[in-house]
Amino acid sequence: MPSPDAGALRLVLLRHAKSDHPAGVADLDRPLNDRGKRAAPLIGAHLAEAGLIPDRVLLSPSQRTRETWKAVADALGRPPCEIADGIYEAPAGSLLRVIRSAPDEARTLLVIGHNPGLQDLGTQLAGAGEAALCRRLAVEFPTAAYAVIAFDADAWREIGTGTGRLVSFVRPRDLTEAADA
Numbered sequence: 486m487p488s489p490d491a492g493a494l495r496l497v498l499l500r501h502a503k504s505d506h507p508a509g510v511a512d513l514d515r516p517l518n519d520r521g522k523r524a525a526p527l528i529g530a531h532l533a534e535a536g537l538i539p540d541r542v543l544l545s546p547s548q549r550t551r552e553t554w555k556a557v558a559d560a561l562g563r564p565p566c567e568i569a570d571g572i573y574e575a576p577a578g579s580l581l582r583v584i585r586s587a588p589d590e591a592r593t594l595l596v597i598g599h600n601p602g603l604q605d606l607g608t609q610l611a612g613a614g615e616a617a618l619c620r621r622l623a624v625e626f627p628t629a630a631y632a633v634i635a636f637d638a639d640a641w642r643e644i645g646t647g648t649g650r651l652v653s654f655v656r657p658r659d660l661t662e663a664a665d666a
Contacts, residue, residue, distance in 0.1 A: 494636040494644070495593040496584065496610070497537055498603045499528070502556070502629040504549040513573065517552045524629040524657040529557025531660055532595075535653070537633060539564050539595035541587060545572040550597045553629070561595075572598045577605035587641045594641070600626050607632045607654075612647030622654045630656040 502521030510516075517525065532538075538561050544550045546568045554566060571583045580602050587594050596603070604626035611619055611634055622632055634649035 493592070494638050494641065495537070496634045496636070496644075496649070497532070497539060497593065497595045497631055498607050498634070499532075499553070499557075499595060499597045499631040500600055500603050500626055500628055501545070501547070501549040501553045501597060502528070504628070513546065514548050516548050517556075521549070521553070521628065522556065525553045525556030526560070527657060527660050528629050528631060528655070529560035531655060532557065532631065533560040537593065537595075538562060539591070539593045541591035542566040542595045542597065543569045543572060543583060543587065544597040545599060546570055547573055547599070550599070554597055564595075572596065572602075574599060575602045577602055577609055580606045581610075581645070585642045585644065589640045591641075603632075607634065607651070609646050610634050610636075610644065610649040611651035612649060614651030618654050619651050622651060625656075627656050627658075630654070 502517050502525040504515045504521055505518040506515060542554065542564055544554050544566065569583050571579055580598065584594065584596060608623050632651060633653040635652050636644050636649050638644055
């Protein structure tokens with residue numbers, strides 16, 4: 486993936502890895518299942534290989550997002566991370582408010598959260614990008630998938646509907662299919 490232009494911002498939206506649904510466990514406390522524990526490190530390695538090292542990470546307080554971050558953090562050099570309550574079960578508009586408050590020195594921002602908010606936000610922000618890629622994002626945002634949206638902006642507060650360009654959308658199965666080919 487090409488690096489962003491000077492002055493550009495990159496937003497990486499990462500959906501938490503696949504979680505378990507144990508009886509009697511609150512949604513906030515659901516852990517990753519075995520599939521999620523396998524997928525998260527693969528995604529972390531792929532992010533690093535693609536040069537998508539975030540300057541800052543914002544994540545939901547849920548157990549599954551924290552476990553996802555723990556599994557990808559080493560590959561990314563453990564950048565500063567903040568648990569943001571406003572990400573848990575947030576719709577697109579709420580997620581955008583959280584992102585707009587990110588420090589501008591964070592040129593690449595990783596947000597680890599949940600659907601449908603992440604998918605809705607990604608499709609709203611991406612006003613440009615390869616048509617097939619945009620369609621894939623609009624159809625599904627599976628667990629442990631990530632979307633990269635680039636903005637020609639100097640500050641996070643400047644981003645909004647249609648101001649971004651979808652430059653990448655990667656699902657765990659894309660990585661396993663490539664490895665099997």
